[in-house]
Amino acid sequence: MSALSQSPNQDSWPELPLAAWQDTYATLHMWTQIVGKVRLAHSPLINHWWEVPLYVNSRGLTTSAIPYGDGSFEAQFDFIEHKLILQTSWGGSKSFALKPQSVAAFYSEFMSALRSLGINVKIWTLPSEVPSPVRFESDTQHASYDPEYAHRFWQILLLSEHIFQEFRAGFIGKSSPVHFFWGSFDFCVTRFSERGAPERLGAASITREAYSHEVISAGFWPGGGDIEGAAFYAYAAPEPAGFAEQKVKPAAAFYHPQLHEFLLMYDDVRLAPSPRQALLDFLQSTYEAGANLAHWDRKELERA
Numbered sequence: 001m002s003a004l005s006q007s008p009n010q011d012s013w014p015e016l017p018l019a020a021w022q023d024t025y026a027t028l029h030m031w032t033q034i035v036g037k038v039r040l041a042h043s044p045l046i047n048h049w050w051e052v053p054l055y056v057n058s059r060g061l062t063t064s065a066i067p068y069g070d071g072s073f074e075a076q077f078d079f080i081e082h083k084l085i086l087q088t089s090w091g092g093s094k095s096f097a098l099k100p101q102s103v104a105a106f107y108s109e110f111m112s113a114l115r116s117l118g119i120n121v122k123i124w125t126l127p128s129e130v131p132s133p134v135r136f137e138s139d140t141q142h143a144s145y146d147p148e149y150a151h152r153f154w155q156i157l158l159l160s161e162h163i164f165q166e167f168r169a170g171f172i173g174k175s176s177p178v179h180f181f182w183g184s185f186d187f188c189v190t191r192f193s194e195r196g197a198p199e200r201l202g203a204a205s206i207t208r209e210a211y212s213h214e215v216i217s218a219g220f221w222p223g224g225g226d227i228e229g230a231a232f233y234a235y236a237a238p239e240p241a242g243f244a245e246q247k248v249k250p251a252a253a254f255y256h257p258q259l260h261e262f263l264l265m266y267d268d269v270r271l272a273p274s275p276r277q278a279l280l281d282f283l284q285s286t287y288e289a290g291a292n293l294a295h296w297d298r299k300e301l302e303r304a
Helices: 018-041 103-116 147-168 205-210 266-270 275-293
Strands: 060-062 066-068 071-078 083-088 093-097 179-181 186-196 213-221 231-237 254-256 261-265
Touching: 018 071, 018 103, 018 147, 060 147, 083 103, 093 103, 147 186, 147 213, 147 275, 213 275, 231 266, 231 275, 261 266, 261 275, 266 275
Parallel strands: none
Antiparallel strands: 060 071, 066 071, 071 083, 083 093, 179 186, 186 213, 213 231, 231 261, 254 261
16 A cells, blocks of 8 residues: 555545554554653643644644744644654744654654754653553664554544544534544543533542543544454443443444443444444444433533
């Protein structure tokens, strides 16, 4: 597959076998954390950590504008030309190639590029939400980058984003942006009942802030652990009684008792007669299952 398609119609859902790109996935996870932590360091706290994520755009993943002094700067993963691009509101720009290199080398090159533009940033260099984390400046283990699979991953995010936005449009209550969390390396959209959630005693501050209110969330994740492939997911928090037993669509979707989530494997979407309809059915049916059981005021929250 050519990474740069000649067609404007990005409507094919590519294969993304976990085993084929797992090393690239692990390396890219750390690279996005480095860039994301820079955004976090210079952004004011927004409810549910909405200042943290990256966003899908027509080239890859972007931080969007990050405040800095009287101006702003932006970092962009370009998965078409495979570059990391930095641009500033004062006219400066810098880029370097995305290629097989260690996390430590990427961290050094990225920080050097920022300094060359007059941007001085300090971040917490220990990765988040991963087992046995290694500080970015010391990580020479993760050093893979396959441009074809990076492009495929972005293409899936782009196609998913179109459908997530369509689903989001039917809800007039509080809803998150469609965004990419670099900590967990997942892409999601979240709906809120607008009621507070029970306090999570003993939970970390990140979890308490994220789940301060009732939510039903859905997203895409490349897989890992006992989930041996990419999957779409949906969950309710707090989970209402009987949620796990609900019948959802399409038929291939199932409830994972350890994750406390409904899953629909990516390949079941990709190979469906209509991937768009299969994913919309999953999003809507899991939302309805959670909202009905938790007695959300759907009449007030949904577009007529």
